[in-house]
Amino acid sequence: MERLRSSPLHANISAALDKHLEVIHVVQSRRKDEIVNASNRQRQGTSRCQDDRDVFVLALAIKEMSVATRKARTTLWCALQMTLPK
Secondary structure (H helix, E strand, C coil): CHHHHCCCCCHHHHHHHHHHHHHHHHHHHHHHHHHHHHHHHHHHCCCCHHHHHHHHHHHHHHHHHHHHHHHHHHHHHHHHHHHCCC
16 A cells, blocks of 8 residues: 555554554464463373463453454555545
């Protein structure tokens, strides 16, 4: 869209997209942690309390990703509206 406009987009657009990417990386990291911890607990036969904590942390990360995704979609829609000819 920046190329179509021949000018940079507003800084908030880049910030929203950067935040979205950051939150995606956090969710990926939480999911990897959950998988590793679950496999370690299965081998050791420990309690499921830690498992619940991992799921809760992952759920919070997914919630943040949902909010960031909505903001990124709205931001991209605004960028598109600014890019389209009038």
